[in-house]
Amino acid sequence: MIDAILDRALIGKDLSPAEGVVLLQQRDQQAIAQIRATADRLRQLQAGETVTYVINRNLNFTNICEQHCNFCAFRRDEGEAGAFWLDRSQILEKVADGVRRGATEICMQGGLNLKAKLQGSSLAYYQGLIRTIKSAFPQLHLHAFSPQEVQFIAREDGLTYAEVIAALRDAGVGSLPGTAAEVLDDRVRRILCPEKINTATWLEIVSTAHQQGLRTTSTMLSGHIETPEQQIQHLDLLRRLQQASLHKGYEGITEFILLPFVGQEAPKPLRRRVGRDQPVLSDALLLMAVARIFLGRWIPNHQPSWVKLGLAGAIDALTWGCNDIGGTLMEEHITSMAGAQGGTCMEVETLQAAISDLGRPYQQRDTVYRTLSAVGSR
Ligand code: SF4
Numbered sequence: 001m002i003d004a005i006l007d008r009a010l011i012g013k014d015l016s017p018a019e020g021v022v023l024l025q026q027r028d029q030q031a032i033a034q035i036r037a038t039a040d041r042l043r044q045l046q047a048g049e050t051v052t053y054v055i056n057r058n059l060n061f062t063n064i065c066e067q068h069c070n071f072c073a074f075r076r077d078e079g080e081a082g083a084f085w086l087d088r089s090q091i092l093e094k095v096a097d098g099v100r101r102g103a104t105e106i107c108m109q110g111g112l113n114l115k116a117k118l119q120g121s122s123l124a125y126y127q128g129l130i131r132t133i134k135s136a137f138p139q140l141h142l143h144a145f146s147p148q149e150v151q152f153i154a155r156e157d158g159l160t161y162a163e164v165i166a167a168l169r170d171a172g173v174g175s176l177p178g179t180a181a182e183v184l185d186d187r188v189r190r191i192l193c194p195e196k197i198n199t200a201t202w203l204e205i206v207s208t209a210h211q212q213g214l215r216t217t218s219t220m221l222s223g224h225i226e227t228p229e230q231q232i233q234h235l236d237l238l239r240r241l242q243q244a245s246l247h248k249g250y251e252g253i254t255e256f257i258l259l260p261f262v263g264q265e266a267p268k269p270l271r272r273r274v275g276r277d278q279p280v281l282s283d284a285l286l287l288m289a290v291a292r293i294f295l296g297r298w299i300p301n302h303q304p305s306w307v308k309l310g311l312a313g314a315i316d317a318l319t320w321g322c323n324d325i326g327g328t329l330m331e332e333h334i335t336s337m338a339g340a341q342g343g344t345c346m347e348v349e350t351l352q353a354a355i356s357d358l359g360r361p362y363q364q365r366d367t368v369y370r371t372l373s374a375v376g377s378r
Pocket of ligand 1: 073
Protein backbone atom coordinates (compact mmCIF):
# COMPACT_ATOMS: atom_id res chain seq x y z
CA MET A 1 0.00 0.00 0.00
CA ILE A 2 2.72 2.50 0.79
CA ASP A 3 4.37 1.85 -2.61
CA ALA A 4 1.50 3.62 -4.38
CA ILE A 5 1.55 6.52 -1.89
CA LEU A 6 5.30 7.03 -2.22
CA ASP A 7 5.14 6.77 -6.03
CA ARG A 8 2.52 9.53 -6.09
CA ALA A 9 4.72 11.71 -3.88
CA LEU A 10 7.71 11.13 -6.17
CA ILE A 11 5.83 12.45 -9.21
CA GLY A 12 4.90 15.61 -7.30
CA LYS A 13 1.35 14.83 -6.18
CA ASP A 14 0.11 16.21 -2.88
CA LEU A 15 -0.72 13.38 -0.50
CA SER A 16 -4.05 13.38 1.35
CA PRO A 17 -4.03 13.60 5.16
CA ALA A 18 -5.16 9.95 5.30
CA GLU A 19 -2.15 8.94 3.19
CA GLY A 20 0.14 10.95 5.47
CA VAL A 21 -1.23 9.14 8.53
CA VAL A 22 -0.62 5.77 6.85
CA LEU A 23 3.04 6.70 6.41
CA LEU A 24 3.41 7.85 10.02
CA GLN A 25 1.89 4.63 11.33
CA GLN A 26 4.39 2.32 9.64
CA ARG A 27 6.38 0.17 12.07
CA ASP A 28 7.88 -2.33 9.65
CA GLN A 29 11.59 -1.52 9.13
CA GLN A 30 11.42 -2.15 5.38
CA ALA A 31 8.50 0.26 5.00
CA ILE A 32 10.31 2.87 7.10
CA ALA A 33 13.41 2.46 4.90
CA GLN A 34 11.22 3.10 1.82
CA ILE A 35 9.80 6.27 3.43
CA ARG A 36 13.31 7.44 4.26
CA ALA A 37 14.55 6.78 0.70
CA THR A 38 11.58 8.68 -0.78
CA ALA A 39 12.14 11.66 1.53
CA ASP A 40 15.84 11.66 0.64
CA ARG A 41 15.06 11.53 -3.10
CA LEU A 42 12.57 14.40 -2.77
CA ARG A 43 15.17 16.37 -0.81
CA GLN A 44 17.60 15.86 -3.72
CA LEU A 45 14.99 16.97 -6.26
CA GLN A 46 13.63 19.94 -4.27
CA ALA A 47 16.72 21.27 -2.49
CA GLY A 48 19.78 19.58 -4.00
CA GLU A 49 22.83 17.98 -2.39
CA THR A 50 24.24 21.02 -0.62
CA VAL A 51 23.53 21.36 3.08
CA THR A 52 23.02 24.97 4.11
CA TYR A 53 23.55 26.75 7.42
CA VAL A 54 23.12 30.25 8.79
CA ILE A 55 25.46 32.10 11.15
CA ASN A 56 23.09 33.55 13.69
CA ARG A 57 22.91 34.64 17.27
CA ASN A 58 19.98 33.82 19.44
CA LEU A 59 18.80 36.55 21.78
CA ASN A 60 16.12 36.04 24.42
CA PHE A 61 15.56 39.49 25.88
CA THR A 62 13.38 38.40 28.82
CA ASN A 63 12.03 35.22 30.36
CA ILE A 64 9.43 37.06 32.44
CA CYS A 65 6.15 35.82 31.02
CA GLU A 66 2.46 36.18 31.84
CA GLN A 67 1.71 32.70 30.52
CA HIS A 68 2.31 29.22 31.95
CA CYS A 69 2.75 26.79 29.07
CA ASN A 70 2.91 23.27 30.41
CA PHE A 71 6.12 22.37 28.55
CA CYS A 72 8.02 25.57 29.39
CA ALA A 73 11.03 25.54 31.72
CA PHE A 74 12.14 28.97 30.49
CA ARG A 75 9.49 31.31 31.91
CA ARG A 76 9.76 33.08 35.26
CA ASP A 77 7.63 35.47 37.25
CA GLU A 78 9.11 38.87 37.89
CA GLY A 79 11.36 38.71 40.96
CA GLU A 80 11.65 34.92 40.84
CA ALA A 81 15.14 33.38 40.93
CA GLY A 82 16.54 33.21 37.41
CA ALA A 83 14.23 35.90 35.97
CA PHE A 84 15.91 38.30 33.55
CA TRP A 85 15.01 41.32 31.43
CA LEU A 86 17.95 42.60 29.41
CA ASP A 87 18.57 46.32 29.14
CA ARG A 88 19.76 48.14 26.05
CA SER A 89 23.48 47.80 26.82
CA GLN A 90 23.21 44.05 27.56
CA ILE A 91 21.36 43.55 24.28
CA LEU A 92 23.95 45.52 22.33
CA GLU A 93 26.78 43.58 23.96
CA LYS A 94 25.26 40.26 22.89
CA VAL A 95 24.57 41.49 19.36
CA ALA A 96 28.11 42.89 19.03
CA ASP A 97 29.46 39.49 20.12
CA GLY A 98 27.37 37.88 17.38
CA VAL A 99 28.65 40.31 14.76
CA ARG A 100 32.26 39.67 15.82
CA ARG A 101 31.63 35.98 15.22
CA GLY A 102 30.17 36.54 11.76
CA ALA A 103 26.42 36.53 12.45
CA THR A 104 24.17 37.73 9.65
CA GLU A 105 21.01 37.16 11.69
CA ILE A 106 19.77 37.92 15.18
CA CYS A 107 16.97 35.55 16.18
CA MET A 108 15.09 37.35 18.92
CA GLN A 109 12.13 36.20 21.01
CA GLY A 110 11.12 36.60 24.62
CA GLY A 111 8.53 36.03 27.28
CA LEU A 112 5.31 38.07 27.38
CA ASN A 113 6.31 40.73 29.87
CA LEU A 114 3.37 42.87 30.98
CA LYS A 115 5.74 45.64 32.06
CA ALA A 116 6.78 46.23 28.44
CA LYS A 117 3.87 48.62 28.04
CA LEU A 118 5.18 50.86 30.80
CA GLN A 119 7.76 52.04 28.26
CA GLY A 120 5.11 54.08 26.38
CA SER A 121 3.21 51.17 24.83
CA SER A 122 3.98 47.51 24.20
CA LEU A 123 4.65 48.28 20.57
CA ALA A 124 7.01 51.11 21.52
CA TYR A 125 9.00 48.69 23.70
CA TYR A 126 9.35 46.17 20.86
CA GLN A 127 10.18 48.90 18.33
CA GLY A 128 12.83 50.14 20.77
CA LEU A 129 14.41 46.67 20.83
CA ILE A 130 14.57 46.64 17.06
CA ARG A 131 15.93 50.17 16.74
CA THR A 132 18.57 49.52 19.40
CA ILE A 133 19.97 46.74 17.24
CA LYS A 134 19.38 48.17 13.77
CA SER A 135 20.86 51.59 14.52
CA ALA A 136 24.11 49.98 15.68
CA PHE A 137 24.18 47.13 13.15
CA PRO A 138 21.97 48.03 10.15
CA GLN A 139 23.31 45.11 8.09
CA LEU A 140 21.84 42.48 10.43
CA HIS A 141 18.69 40.58 9.55
CA LEU A 142 16.27 40.56 12.50
CA HIS A 143 14.32 37.32 12.63
CA ALA A 144 12.11 38.29 15.50
CA PHE A 145 8.87 37.89 17.44
CA SER A 146 6.58 34.89 17.30
CA PRO A 147 2.88 35.04 16.35
CA GLN A 148 2.21 34.83 20.11
CA GLU A 149 4.25 38.00 20.69
CA VAL A 150 2.43 39.75 17.82
CA GLN A 151 -0.91 38.87 19.45
CA PHE A 152 0.38 40.07 22.85
CA ILE A 153 1.34 43.48 21.45
CA ALA A 154 -1.95 43.78 19.55
CA ARG A 155 -3.97 42.89 22.66
CA GLU A 156 -2.06 45.19 24.98
CA ASP A 157 -2.22 48.19 22.63
CA GLY A 158 -5.63 47.60 20.99
CA LEU A 159 -4.11 47.24 17.51
CA THR A 160 -4.82 44.84 14.64
CA TYR A 161 -2.29 42.14 13.76
CA ALA A 162 -1.62 43.89 10.45
CA GLU A 163 -0.88 47.17 12.26
CA VAL A 164 1.54 45.47 14.65
CA ILE A 165 3.35 43.52 11.93
CA ALA A 166 3.63 46.56 9.63
CA ALA A 167 5.07 48.62 12.49
CA LEU A 168 7.60 45.91 13.39
CA ARG A 169 8.54 45.56 9.71
CA ASP A 170 8.96 49.31 9.31
CA ALA A 171 11.16 49.44 12.41
CA GLY A 172 13.48 46.80 10.92
CA VAL A 173 12.18 43.26 11.47
CA GLY A 174 13.11 41.16 8.42
CA SER A 175 11.12 37.98 9.08
CA LEU A 176 9.05 36.23 11.76
CA PRO A 177 9.82 32.91 13.47
CA GLY A 178 6.90 30.52 13.01
CA THR A 179 7.18 29.43 16.62
CA ALA A 180 4.34 29.15 19.17
CA ALA A 181 2.73 26.74 16.68
CA GLU A 182 3.38 23.73 18.95
CA VAL A 183 0.74 21.42 17.43
CA LEU A 184 -1.97 23.20 15.47
CA ASP A 185 -4.86 21.38 17.10
CA ASP A 186 -6.90 23.14 19.77
CA ARG A 187 -7.45 19.95 21.80
CA VAL A 188 -3.68 19.60 22.14
CA ARG A 189 -3.20 23.32 22.75
CA ARG A 190 -5.72 23.33 25.60
CA ILE A 191 -3.49 20.86 27.46
CA LEU A 192 -0.07 22.06 26.32
CA CYS A 193 -0.46 25.82 26.27
CA PRO A 194 -4.01 26.80 27.32
CA GLU A 195 -3.28 30.53 27.48
CA LYS A 196 -1.67 30.70 24.04
CA ILE A 197 -3.29 31.81 20.80
CA ASN A 198 -5.45 29.13 19.22
CA THR A 199 -4.85 27.44 15.87
CA ALA A 200 -6.94 29.90 13.85
CA THR A 201 -5.15 32.91 15.34
CA TRP A 202 -1.71 31.41 14.67
CA LEU A 203 -2.66 30.83 11.03
CA GLU A 204 -4.18 34.31 10.74
CA ILE A 205 -1.07 36.04 12.11
CA VAL A 206 1.34 34.08 9.90
CA SER A 207 -0.70 34.75 6.76
CA THR A 208 -0.97 38.43 7.77
CA ALA A 209 2.83 38.54 8.03
CA HIS A 210 3.07 37.15 4.49
CA GLN A 211 0.60 39.80 3.29
CA GLN A 212 2.71 42.47 4.97
CA GLY A 213 5.74 41.33 2.98
CA LEU A 214 7.47 39.36 5.73
CA ARG A 215 8.51 35.77 5.30
CA THR A 216 8.11 33.34 8.20
CA THR A 217 9.43 29.96 9.18
CA SER A 218 7.17 27.13 10.33
CA THR A 219 7.65 24.74 13.24
CA MET A 220 6.07 21.81 15.06
CA LEU A 221 6.68 20.78 18.68
CA SER A 222 6.41 17.01 18.39
CA GLY A 223 6.63 13.91 20.57
CA HIS A 224 4.44 14.70 23.58
CA ILE A 225 0.68 14.04 23.70
CA GLU A 226 -0.21 14.48 20.03
CA THR A 227 -1.42 11.68 17.74
CA PRO A 228 -0.25 10.92 14.18
CA GLU A 229 -3.56 12.35 12.95
CA GLN A 230 -2.86 15.63 14.75
CA GLN A 231 0.69 15.74 13.38
CA ILE A 232 -0.63 15.37 9.86
CA GLN A 233 -3.39 17.92 10.47
CA HIS A 234 -0.65 20.35 11.51
CA LEU A 235 1.32 19.68 8.30
CA ASP A 236 -1.88 19.97 6.24
CA LEU A 237 -2.67 23.39 7.76
CA LEU A 238 0.88 24.58 7.00
CA ARG A 239 0.63 23.30 3.42
CA ARG A 240 -2.73 25.02 2.89
CA LEU A 241 -1.45 28.28 4.37
CA GLN A 242 1.63 28.18 2.14
CA GLN A 243 -0.42 27.36 -0.96
CA ALA A 244 -2.73 30.32 -0.25
CA SER A 245 0.20 32.69 0.34
CA LEU A 246 2.04 31.62 -2.82
CA HIS A 247 -1.14 31.80 -4.92
CA LYS A 248 -1.60 35.40 -3.79
CA GLY A 249 1.96 36.19 -4.87
CA TYR A 250 3.54 36.36 -1.40
CA GLU A 251 6.80 34.61 -0.64
CA GLY A 252 5.45 32.76 2.38
CA ILE A 253 7.20 30.17 4.52
CA THR A 254 10.95 29.66 4.13
CA GLU A 255 11.37 26.39 5.99
CA PHE A 256 9.87 23.74 8.24
CA ILE A 257 11.67 23.02 11.53
CA LEU A 258 10.78 20.03 13.68
CA LEU A 259 11.23 20.66 17.42
CA PRO A 260 10.98 17.35 19.32
CA PHE A 261 9.79 17.81 22.91
CA VAL A 262 12.44 17.87 25.64
CA GLY A 263 10.79 17.35 29.02
CA GLN A 264 13.61 16.93 31.52
CA GLU A 265 12.94 20.23 33.29
CA ALA A 266 9.36 20.71 32.09
CA PRO A 267 6.60 21.24 34.66
CA LYS A 268 5.83 17.87 36.30
CA PRO A 269 2.25 17.12 35.13
CA LEU A 270 3.14 17.14 31.43
CA ARG A 271 6.47 15.43 32.08
CA ARG A 272 4.69 12.62 33.90
CA ARG A 273 2.08 12.33 31.17
CA VAL A 274 4.68 12.09 28.39
CA GLY A 275 6.77 9.71 30.46
CA ARG A 276 10.26 10.49 29.16
CA ASP A 277 12.76 13.34 29.21
CA GLN A 278 14.50 13.26 25.84
CA PRO A 279 13.13 12.88 22.28
CA VAL A 280 12.88 9.45 20.66
CA LEU A 281 15.21 9.90 17.70
CA SER A 282 13.56 7.24 15.51
CA ASP A 283 10.13 8.91 15.92
CA ALA A 284 11.56 12.33 15.06
CA LEU A 285 13.37 10.99 11.98
CA LEU A 286 10.25 9.28 10.62
CA LEU A 287 8.21 12.44 11.19
CA MET A 288 10.84 14.53 9.40
CA ALA A 289 10.75 12.17 6.44
CA VAL A 290 6.95 12.27 6.30
CA ALA A 291 7.01 16.08 6.61
CA ARG A 292 9.30 16.26 3.55
CA ILE A 293 6.99 13.96 1.61
CA PHE A 294 3.74 15.62 2.75
CA LEU A 295 4.80 19.27 2.40
CA GLY A 296 6.20 18.38 -1.03
CA ARG A 297 7.30 21.18 -3.31
CA TRP A 298 5.41 23.77 -1.25
CA ILE A 299 8.04 24.10 1.49
CA PRO A 300 11.43 23.05 0.07
CA ASN A 301 13.64 23.62 3.11
CA HIS A 302 13.57 21.29 6.11
CA GLN A 303 15.68 21.73 9.24
CA PRO A 304 16.24 19.46 12.23
CA SER A 305 17.06 20.94 15.66
CA TRP A 306 20.60 20.08 16.80
CA VAL A 307 19.77 21.63 20.18
CA LYS A 308 17.08 19.01 20.75
CA LEU A 309 18.51 16.01 18.88
CA GLY A 310 22.23 16.61 19.37
CA LEU A 311 24.49 17.20 16.37
CA ALA A 312 24.70 13.49 15.52
CA GLY A 313 20.89 13.20 15.46
CA ALA A 314 20.56 16.35 13.35
CA ILE A 315 23.17 15.10 10.88
CA ASP A 316 21.27 11.80 10.67
CA ALA A 317 18.15 13.82 9.79
CA LEU A 318 19.96 15.08 6.68
CA THR A 319 19.40 11.58 5.26
CA TRP A 320 15.69 11.63 6.21
CA GLY A 321 14.64 14.58 4.04
CA CYS A 322 16.34 17.55 5.70
CA ASN A 323 18.60 19.86 3.69
CA ASP A 324 19.56 22.55 6.21
CA ILE A 325 21.40 22.21 9.51
CA GLY A 326 20.15 25.49 10.97
CA GLY A 327 22.12 28.14 12.79
CA THR A 328 25.13 28.51 15.06
CA LEU A 329 22.81 30.14 17.68
CA MET A 330 25.79 31.09 19.91
CA GLU A 331 23.49 31.15 22.94
CA GLU A 332 20.30 29.21 23.57
CA HIS A 333 18.09 29.35 26.67
CA ILE A 334 14.65 27.97 25.96
CA THR A 335 15.51 24.37 25.12
CA SER A 336 18.64 24.09 27.23
CA MET A 337 16.61 25.20 30.29
CA ALA A 338 14.21 22.36 29.41
CA GLY A 339 17.11 19.92 29.75
CA ALA A 340 18.22 19.43 26.13
CA GLN A 341 21.63 17.85 25.73
CA GLY A 342 22.55 19.15 22.27
CA GLY A 343 24.42 22.22 23.54
CA THR A 344 23.74 25.91 23.08
CA CYS A 345 26.34 26.98 20.54
CA MET A 346 27.80 25.47 17.39
CA GLU A 347 30.97 26.64 15.66
CA VAL A 348 30.78 26.97 11.87
CA GLU A 349 33.76 24.64 11.50
CA THR A 350 31.98 21.96 13.55
CA LEU A 351 28.90 22.14 11.32
CA GLN A 352 31.01 22.08 8.15
CA ALA A 353 33.06 19.10 9.37
CA ALA A 354 29.93 17.13 10.33
CA ILE A 355 28.30 17.83 6.96
CA SER A 356 31.50 16.83 5.16
CA ASP A 357 31.70 13.58 7.11
CA LEU A 358 28.31 12.75 5.61
CA GLY A 359 29.82 13.24 2.13
CA ARG A 360 27.73 16.30 1.33
CA PRO A 361 28.89 19.83 0.41
CA TYR A 362 27.98 22.82 2.60
CA GLN A 363 27.12 26.44 1.98
CA GLN A 364 26.38 29.48 4.14
CA ARG A 365 22.97 31.08 3.55
CA ASP A 366 21.09 34.05 4.95
CA THR A 367 17.78 33.89 6.79
CA VAL A 368 15.71 33.74 3.61
CA TYR A 369 17.93 31.18 1.89
CA ARG A 370 20.02 33.44 -0.34
CA THR A 371 23.50 31.94 -0.60
CA LEU A 372 26.34 33.83 1.07
CA SER A 373 29.37 31.70 0.26
CA ALA A 374 30.70 29.34 -2.36
CA VAL A 375 29.80 25.67 -1.97
CA GLY A 376 32.49 24.05 0.21
CA SER A 377 33.65 20.56 1.03
CA ARG A 378 36.55 18.95 2.88
S1 SF4 B 1 6.48 29.02 25.94
FE1 SF4 B 1 6.61 31.26 25.70
S2 SF4 B 1 4.52 31.99 26.13
FE2 SF4 B 1 4.66 29.91 26.99
S3 SF4 B 1 5.26 30.22 29.14
FE3 SF4 B 1 7.15 29.87 27.95
S4 SF4 B 1 7.88 31.93 27.45
FE4 SF4 B 1 5.71 32.14 28.06
